[in-house]
Amino acid sequence: MNVPPFKESPIEANQHLLFPSNLFDLLADDHDCFLYEELFKQIDTTAVEQQYSHLGQRAYHPRLIVSLLIYAYSHGVFSSRDIQRRCQQDLAFMYIAQMQCPDFRVLSDFRKNNITFFHDCFRQTVRLALELKLASLGHISLDPA
Known part of the structure; x- marks a missing residue:
């Protein structure tokens, strides 16, 4: 009997789930996106x-756009095209x-x-994070352009 030297994958990549x-x-239970979501729910967009x-x-709801922009900025993603790409991947x-x-x-x-x-909105988010002791204020800056 000729047995291959490796295990066969029990999962079919294109298999549909029942x-x-x-x-x-x-996502991990402690992923930061869950924390950001809680902060973003409290932003006043009226x-x-x-x-x-x-x-x-x-x-699109303004809260969604602002949340996405702030989350992207806080993760070093500033290009609108890169943010769009990240939303897809x-x-x-x-x-x-x-x-x-x-x-x-x-x-x-x-x-x-x-x-x-x-x-x-960015200021609101920072203020909320500070109030909840989720952040410490070091150096934060925004480019006005």
Whole structure:
């Protein structure tokens, strides 16, 4: 009998599961995206929400865009195209974006059109993190451009 010297994989890569599983269970329980999500739930976005019209195509919620931008910035990702790519490939980014993938133009335009609001949300997030003793204030800076 000719037996191969390695174990055969019991898992078929293209096999469908009988019961759907939660994709985000693959993230560690202590992954930072869960902590960020809790912080982002507390951000006040009412000021920018009033700028949106009920007419036309439905827009991404401002909280989602701001959350995604802040999460990306805090992980050293600043390019809108890179953020879009991460939303398609990185499980933590998918979690923060709620499995939605805003186009890089949407991210860039939101950032340009709401820069004061974005800075305010960033301040809110830092303030909340400090209050909850989740961060210590070392050196944080934003480029105004």
